[in-house]
Amino acid sequence: MKECNNEHLQTHQAKSKPMLRNWAVLSLAGVLWLAPAAGAVGPGAWQPWAIPLAAAASSMTVSAVSQEPVTSGAILNTYKYTTTRSGSKATGRADVIRIDLNNPYVSIDVMTGKNGKLTTRQSTGGMAKETGAVAAVNGDYFNTGGEGSPIGGQITAGTLVSTPSQLKGMYAFALTSDRKPMIDQFTFEGSVTAADGTPFALSGVNKGAYNPEGGTSTYSHVNAMYVYTDAWAAQERPKNSSTTPTEVLVENGVITQISEPGAAGLPISVPAGAYILRAHGTAAQYVRDHLAVGQPVQTAYGLRSLTTGQTVDPASLQMMIGGHTILVDGGKATSFSRSVNDLNGYRARTALGYSQDGRYVYIVAVEKNSNSSGMSLTELQTFMTQIGVYKGLNLDGGGSTSMVDRPLGETSTTLTFNTEYGTEQRSVVNGLGVYTSAPQGEVKGIILSGSKSLLIGQQASYSMKGYDTYYNPVDVSAGNPSWTSSNGSVTVSGGTVTGVKPGTATITASSGAAKATSKVTVLGGGDLQTLSVSPATGALAAGASIPVALTATPRSGAALAVPASSVKWEFVGFQGSVKDGVLSVSAVNPGVTTGYAIARYDGFSTAIVLSAAAQTMWEDFENTAYPVQFTTNVSAVQGTAAIAPGTGDRSASKVLNLSYDMSAGSGKMYAYAQLNGTAGKSIPAAATSMSLDVMGDKSLNWLRAEVADSSGATAYIDIAKVIDWQGWKNIQIDLSGSGIKFPASLKRLYVVNVAEGQDERAKTGTVAFDNIAFTMPALTSEAGLPTGTAQMVIGQKKLTVNGTAKTIDSAPMVQDGTTYVPIRYVLDAFGGSAAWDPASRHIMVLRGSKALDLTVGQKEYVLNGKRQSAEVSPLLIGGRTLVPLRLVSEQLGLTVKWEQKTKTVTIQS
Known part of the structure; x- marks a missing residue:
């Protein structure tokens, strides 16, 4: 670091080179500069380096x-x-x-x-x-x-x-x-010197208003003079300073303008190469006493280290x-x-x-x-x-x-x-x-960029990009690259790779002497964690058309859109087809109230459950008869909640507006739109999903809903963890794992501004809600399912349903502490169906809104497209498929009880 004394501080004066110019822009967010480790020496050199990890002083x-x-x-x-x-x-x-x-x-x-x-x-x-x-x-x-x-x-x-x-x-x-x-x-030191030789201390350069610490003034710009250069883009210098400034424009070291007394400074941005002196109080008096248009003025300033006390020339x-x-x-x-x-x-x-x-x-x-x-x-x-x-x-x-x-x-x-x-x-x-200022070097290597995972039938484009000896990009496309695949799991043509069958292949691209390889895995059904279909429900009616989209999530990795060509569809309870991403229902089987469109990707299944009324419009705010009011947890928070005409493309309909002002509050703050007093509005049956339109305000706040369920518990639904959009958009929320016991009541829709990082989010804003709908399969797909009590005794080929006994051809059994039953008889008693595929050894169980896929000898199972794991697996004994009773019955919404003394299994619905 170079040192200097006061005589060598940077200066502004007539005929001198204007300072504070040539601003560059660089950005580092959340930066931490850390200490060294071994590394490369010299231009272009880079070697792997050992990371020095000292013995932990804490648990880290x-x-x-x-x-x-x-x-x-x-x-x-x-x-x-x-x-x-x-x-x-x-x-x-x-x-x-x-x-x-x-x-x-x-x-x-x-x-x-x-x-x-x-x-x-x-x-x-x-x-x-x-x-x-x-x-x-x-x-x-x-x-x-x-x-x-x-x-x-x-x-x-x-x-x-x-x-x-x-x-x-x-x-x-x-x-x-x-x-x-x-x-x-560092601290700042500087002064202004008038043509008559009178100096005045400067307080800083390009500073906003703030409250100083350790000085004589509570306010930074009171009785003070600051320099503002053309790096300051705004015309106001600064805003919210609680002072009325006198401002002096200096160009080429000469005063060219001084603001009129009582005016709020000069109504201009700082011209290129010039600077403005902003003065208040005693500093403004100095301007009036010693500065005049046409006179030269000189500024000098620098920094001082608080550690050494030495001055530092910027x-x-x-x-x-x-x-x-x-x-x-x-x-x-x-x-x-x-x-x-x-x-x-x-x-x-x-x-x-x-x-x-x-x-x-x-x-x-x-x-x-x-x-x-x-x-x-x-x-x-x-x-x-x-x-x-x-x-x-x-x-x-x-x-x-x-x-x-x-x-x-x-x-x-x-x-x-x-x-x-x-x-x-x-x-x-x-x-x-x-x-980097490195010159262009020789080609050092090339990289293949593209997805590392593909689905069967999926196509992806791969690009070949090069870098030179300085690790900067270099064009290698002119070499007419060639592409090959190591096996038949994928095909490759001109950088387009297509997944053919499950497995891992190595694709190779060559351009001149440069070559690069990349492994690509084509995912099979066994590699998936979930297979999601949207929507998960639909209307069971001849002529119905439902746009469908499938997404596969591997056990590790990001979700992938499933190509239509890699999906096989099976329809239960109706005749239909899927073409160009649309499920069409051509006819419904007689007497069927619940149908299933089963999608299989390499054997991994999910299903769309179709019923007479798949989605129920719960509230569109057009004819709302209950009260809506604004509430909060902090008295200083203000706001309104009201049903009002929408804006933009919603101007012809009514919406629920929630406006909030949290600027006077602190801590964790809530702004609630409360529905129907403390009672809320009823959600009458079990809901598996929620859909609503939300007008966002890009406040980065948290958006939630509060539900009181039939057990008296309160459940909180995340509508959006971050409101990061402006204007209207539709939001779909999966409620299948929410644990809400229905019937329930939606009590409040609300915005949350948590205390942590509060200055990073807007404290004022307006959000709006419209077209709230719930998918409630219990109103349709669960309706009509038999209820009652069934009993079986271990080792006996008898099933008693609501007091009536019948003979069955396979007795329940206990093996290693687990009870197994032929699932067909449970479904006969409580509704549903089971299909056995001897080739894949799969059992597909359908009941109400549930699609359960089991495999003989495997503990993993798939429920509504989500892979899960059980403690035991289905068995195949004497040509009969036996399934773990508790696993299947509880996943299908049934209750199982075991009586040890009589070896009796009781199932209730």
Whole structure:
């Protein structure tokens, strides 16, 4: 780090080079800079490196999952961590970009909003795309209700963009002009000198209004003067400052405008290369006494290290980004330098650090999503020390945390992991970007990109992309690549791969001397965890047409759309067909009230249950006779709930509007639309799914429904974990595993703003609801099923149903403590059917809304398209198929009782 005295601070004066120009934009969301590990030396070199995992100082263990070069000098490493919280195990993932400062081709810099300007905001991915970053994360903390400027200091491309705020314990990360990293606290020092030689102290550059700590003023802009450069895009400097400013425009070191007394400053944006002095109180009096249009004026300012007391010329720094508390010092967790009460909980985290020898910078983002539980700050400290961080600080985390990187062979960045809000990236004021200046090298390798899993009949396009000796993308398509497959599980033609039969094949692409391979697995029925059909119910009526879509979810991996050609359909209770994604009912069998369209993918089944009234419109708000009112859990929360005409394409119908204002509240806040007082509105029969139209407000809040069931229990239905859309959309909710005991009552629809990360979500907004419908098979497909009591005695070929005995040809038996019965007789007594397929040894049991698929000798079974596991499997004895009684009967909604003394099985419905 270069030092300077006050005489060498940056200056603005007539004929001098205008400062604070050439702003670049870089973005890093949820960044953590961590310490070094062994790595490659020299341009283009990259070798696998040992990850230093020190003995855990706590219960946390850390292991490396993967590593991949992003560019020469930058490697993305993914870690898995395991820890114990309140006696329970928690796991998660963290992603670390290691930057080798000895590599001349890689650099890091700070990105700013849109077009490199403050008071604009943009996502991390957007800033990375705009500035050409090959990787990025979000950066500094900022006032979410402010105009959009960082709380800490910022230097981009050697230019001072914003100065540190006067807040205690706020650290910053910087790189000197000779690429040495440092983490320190900095304060700002500067002055304005009029033509008559009179100086006045400056309070900062490009700062929003805030409440200083440790000074004489409660308000940052009272009796103070600030510099605003053309990096500040907004015309207001700043907003909500509670002061009326006097503003002075300085161009080429000469005053060209001064605002009129009583005016709210100059109604202009800062011209390119110019700056505006914003003054209030005693500073405004200084302007009136000493400054005039046409006179030269000079500014000088710099930074001072609070650790060494030495002044720091901003021009001596390549970059600087502000942060929050220090986390690690000397390779150990250190005391927090300021309160972290607002940063509690297990969240996505970002931080920044460097190695003891100063060679490596680490950008770290801790994930909080369906794959990761997030971290507390103390866990983050432990994680950083375990991977070798020598000194590190905390950056803005939670919902701001997002990381993007450029995969090998690709030309643009993609989201490294899902944020706390899914794929939604929060707009932030700045970030940290990783850049490469490497020249084009020779082709080093090629990568095949495409799905690793296919279904039978599915086609997927594969692309061949190359990277050079600097791990930057290079075009290899000109080599007229050839494609081959190692076996008949797939066929490949010109990069199009088609799944033929279950198995794993290796596809090979060659272009000149370069060659790449990729394994592709064609999934069979045994590889699936679920086979979902939408809709799961339909109308049983001749002429009915139902658009259907099938989705398969492997035991491991993401869901896949099932090609129509790979599905075999079977119809029970009606005649029909499926063509071009539409199920058509041509005729219904006499006396049938429930039909089944069974879809099989390589033997794995699911079913659409068709009945006379598949889906019931429960509430469309057109003729609502019960009251609707707004309620909340916090008195400071205001709002309204009312049935009113819709907007847009809903203007001709009525909807339920829920408006809320939580800005005066705190903690976990709810805004309820309460239906029919405390009673709610009845859901008369067992519902397997719920459908409703929702107008979202993109508030990122949580949307739920509250149901009181017949047992007196309260059930909560997640309508949307995150309201991340604007306008109307239809939402389908599966209630089959909700555990709600019907009949039940829907009492409230509501918005939740949880305390954790509250500043990241809107506290005001309006949502609306319309066309709430329930699928209630009990009204139709379950109706008419026989009820009563059946008894069987072990070893006796007799079945008694409601007191009437009949002879059966196969007796129930007990084997290894499990009772087995011929399922056909249970279904004869209580309704339903069973079909035996000797080739596959499958038993398909249909009853009401249930489709149960069992296999002789296998403990796994499939219920309504979902694979589950039992303790025992069906048996084949003497040509008769016997099934575990309790498994089958309970899955079909029957009750089983066992009398040990008489060896009697009692089944009730």
